[in-house]
Amino acid sequence: MKKSNINSSDIKLPGHLREGVTTGTCAAAAARASVQWQISGQCPENICVDTPAGKTLCLSVVPEKFPACGVIKDAGDDPDVTDGCEVIARVSLLEETGDILFKAGEGIGRVTRPGLKLPVGEAAINPVPRKMIEEEIRRCVGDTGAEVEISIPGGEALAARTFNPRIGIEGGLSILGTSGIVRPMSESAVVESLKTCLSVAAAAEPEYICFVLGETGERRMREWLTRQKKELSRMEFVQMSNYAGLMLDEAARLRVKKILIGGFAGKLVKLAADIMNTHSHVADGRMETICTFAALAGAEQQFIRQLYECRTVTEAAQILRNHGMEYIWDAISDRAAEKCRLRMGGTGDVAVVFLDESGGLLGKSRNTEAITG
Structure with missing residues (x-):
């Protein structure tokens, strides 16, 4: 034809x-x-x-x-x-x-x-x-x-x-x-599709909505929440791709009150720097963010330089682990959650969970249990 x-x-x-x-x-x-x-x-x-x-x-x-x-x-x-x-x-x-x-x-x-x-x-x-x-x-x-x-x-x-x-x-x-x-390749069409998914999820009136980056991130978050013995029927998964800020704006418009953002730290660490579009072409700031929190935790200059020279978040996570400083991921998660709440204008509560490439927990914001129950 x-x-x-x-x-x-x-x-x-x-x-x-x-x-x-x-x-x-x-x-x-x-x-x-x-x-x-x-x-x-x-x-x-x-x-x-x-x-x-x-x-x-x-x-x-x-x-x-x-x-x-x-x-x-x-x-x-x-x-x-x-x-x-x-x-x-x-x-x-x-x-x-x-x-x-x-x-x-x-x-x-x-x-x-x-x-x-x-x-x-x-x-x-x-x-x-x-x-x-x-x-x-x-x-x-x-x-x-x-x-x-x-x-x-x-x-x-x-x-x-x-x-x-x-x-x-x-x-x-x-x-x-x-x-x-x-x-x-209309970006607006992609965003509208994601917003439609959020609208349907919100209409189901779940206790909270879990934003994930994509299919793999959703699978890993399902596995992690299951290991935490969380009841998945109480919530809805919504993919946000790179558009964290736009999806938080839409969640505020729809009056969504509780959101969990979870997935790989390689993308989500940017949220702590108030980078709300996580595409690599928009901004990076990953190592700068990790180095800042390491410095705030008392790391020496030589160690911070070692982190700064990392090419991937996975590499930086291993160095933090080797030096017993993996605990800073919780602080980064807290800041990411705070930035997300500010993006919503304080209309909803947001928790953030960072996972590593294998789906293991790196860090979570202190209000995670309040969101997931």
Whole structure:
């Protein structure tokens, strides 16, 4: 199957990265094609769709079993899991005026947990795509009611590679998009996905939320909390990637009261220096932070220089251990927790746990037990 016929000159980015089309735009084009096929008796070869970003895209249509039409998703240069998938819409027109109703077809998930932009039980077709689909149908049939079934063959298997299982969307993919355009490696899209996970976790009203860096960090924290005989059903895990500050801001907005941040010290030690984006391209400060706390604990200059010359936190941790100064990790954890509480404006309590590369405990803030119970 050929990909959508996108006017690449209109969506070329600086640096030669090509933008793509959201599943929402594909669904809107496919839905309009389905309606036009029923009205004219002929499946259109192309459909032009106005996107919320202000760009009009002309997309190639794949005729399926009447009156279903498909559009092949082209993610441009973004490594999107749905790139190359066919988004199919089957529109059933009603005889009377009425609403546009949405149905999850093959490969489209359903909402099973509160906290998302859709109520529990609804097809995972987000509000902006719904509006786009409705506008395209209304252009053809006015106020006539309709039921729209959206499907993506193979979508259920692909959904396992997305955030959907974590946020309570089961059975398939979501139809997404707020601008109608896929921007390659969009940081804002990543952050919005993480915030959605936090929103769902907060809606479950756990006793506390555990922020982790990623999959490996979550696994290690699960293991550590289990060894501490903590009941995992009392809390929710949320991945924050490098965006500690932005996720703490969102937690404050959602009025989350208790947060545990846990994972590898190699990243999280930066929090003690008030570095709230832990990506290496943003800032480092790891050795400077460790050296500061070693100096405050009375370490001699030669020892501090040895720490300063370390290339990794793992190496520094071993040197601290060899000199009997591993206890400074608790002080660093305390400062990290303090900086996080300040980031939340004092609206919530935050504890911090540092683990080594094997998942062993390096240090924890003094309020950790108050958070985890």
